[in-house]
Amino acid sequence: MFSVSSCPRCNGGMFKLVTQEPQGSRFKINFIQCSSCNTPVGVTDFFDTSTQLEKQEESIKKLDSRLSNIAHTLSQIVHFLNQRR
Numbered sequence: 001m002f003s004v005s006s007c008p009r010c011n012g013g014m015f016k017l018v019t020q021e022p023q024g025s026r027f028k029i030n031f032i033q034c035s036s037c038n039t040p041v042g043v044t045d046f047f048d049t050s051t052q053l054e055k056q057e058e059s060i061k062k063l064d065s066r067l068s069n070i071a072h073t074l075s076q077i078v079h080f081l082n083q084r085r
Contacts, residue, residue: 005041012036019046 006013014035021028032042 007034007039007041009039010034010037
């Protein structure tokens with residue numbers, strides 16, 4: 001069994017996400033508001049943290065791959081130089 005969320009002001013059961021930049025703030029916030037009376041019932045971050053982490057992880061993987069390629073190339077150069085001695 002589950003419970004249905006309702007607005008504490010009007011008992012409405014429908015909600016919407018509203019993005020605002022509070023006065024004096026340098027960032028945006030997502031407010032969860034009642035669709036009927038616009039009473040805020042929650043707040044979430046504007047940026048989705050998990051999405052940002054996934055993007056950073058992908059960037060790190062790409063950098064790791066590039067560094068591995070550079071290390072391999074340097075190893076080949078060292079090997080070639082050692083053969084010339």
